[in-house]
Amino acid sequence: MSTIESITLEVQDTAAADRFYADAFALDALDGRVRTRAADQHTSGFRGYTLSLVVPQPGNAQALFDAAVAAGATVLKPIAKSLWGVGGSVQAPDGAIWKFATSAKKDTEPVSRAFDRMVLLLGVEDVGASKRFYAEQGFTVGKSFGSYVDFETPGSPIGLGLYKRRALAKDAGVPEEGTGSHRLVIAGTGGAVTDPDGFAWAPASQTAPA
Template identity: 65%
Template structure:
């Protein structure tokens, strides 16, 4: 049986047809260092890959700064930066196809603009949120927040957060069509396993 027995997520690996181009984009757009890794993959994929990566920041000026550099580096704007009842955020799609959301719960700046990312969260689209939630609970994860079709797990001490969202709702939140098939083009670090929606986990790079 595939199992995940450790809740530490050290990094996310984006699989891309042109790894060098993706690394250049990430460096120019977000500067996330070792939290995001890249490797080559020619696995076929179409449409929405079933996940998004959220960058949580402290204030609106940082949202505007990161979205601006992402667009300058070649990303496509999906949702322009705007205020909502939750704060301020915007969504872009990277040249490799990954959907990135940059957001803050603050609605006003409280200091000088920075480019600091406080938290990286990968949201996995689940066809059956209850089944996927049980899978992760059985493997040692603890729920931090849960409402409706959204679940966020505790990942203490990890540079990456993990959440589940019903696939259709995740696509709607991102501003993309929910249809898609083939490879997710993402691998999460941690003990090896595959969840009910086909998201792959591999050992942390430091453990290989």
Template identity: 65%
Template sequence: MNSAIESLTLDVSDVTTAQAFYDAAFGLGDRLRLRAADAESSGFRGYTLSLVVAQPANVHALVDAAVAAGATVIKPVSKSLWGVGGTVQAPDGAIWKIATSAKKDTAPPSRAVDEIILLLGAADVLASKTYYTERGIRVAKSFGRSYVQFDTGTSPIGLGLYRHASLAKDAGVAASGSGSHRLRINGGLGAAVDPDGFVWAPVEAGASL
């Protein structure tokens, strides 16, 4: 089975306003789609989106652009043992982590995004891992009941599982939340709903509205 994720669709209350934000903040093009929906949702939505970039200057450039466009800073950009990163929340509620493993800049600042990674919070990482592997999605890395990174081939969007509470802690928010994830994954898995309620749709269903 094709494990690639072609795009992600976020449910937003106002597509025009959300599109203006994402164009100004990240410029992800067709990799991110928007759909008008008012499904009930509160607190942590159970997932995060990471933008992986080449150097610290690019982290700052993207975070600054997102904040200027209306995002809220959850974690300011800072250095750590693994690199440099910061976390923001878009006006629609989606949580975005911008990060690089590089410690130094080697080029002028850019808002180029090397990779998008979708991390799903799982109540039971092993059960969710089994769900995906039984449907043909191979595992690239796995750390027991804590974390799984899947092999999504040449997909423009990577996929991983993280323990729900750990993912919320990493994002810098409380783990509690209820209602819709307000997210649809458009990819080779087809029409499906995983054990944690994340909805997949066939690629052809991911057209812009």
């Protein structure tokens, strides 16, 4: 299991969620990386993960942010400059947190909602233990420093990283408290497993649309 083929968001209203993603990101543009399915499991507060769209320039981050807000997302952090680049975050109506980010300081091409990479960041309690777990599942560590780990996922539609849960919540702009289901199923090239923080993985064939 060294790649992520797609992620499935468990939502209460699939029709509403699909409309949001179609309006905000043009769901087809995500190339099947994001799917939804109905699930009514208890969850409250921070679900322990964020999804990031890494874009080539600030204008694209703003365009995605504006489209998401217009489609019904809640603003968590407005698009702003920082030492590392430009970024902001929103919470979709289904509860998923999305971040839009770039290391570029200025636009160099026409603005659009195009992005370069999609990355799943998992908030974990013990970074070392989770790092070992994913290494045992076949993921190769690319960068690792302090409370952050970035795995090498060449050819994978979705990148994977680990971040200390408290730090990830702060970065997203929400309190770290949260209980219940993550409402997220990660489809990979390996078998069905559950990581130390309760994130569920399933074979890609089991999450493919009928």
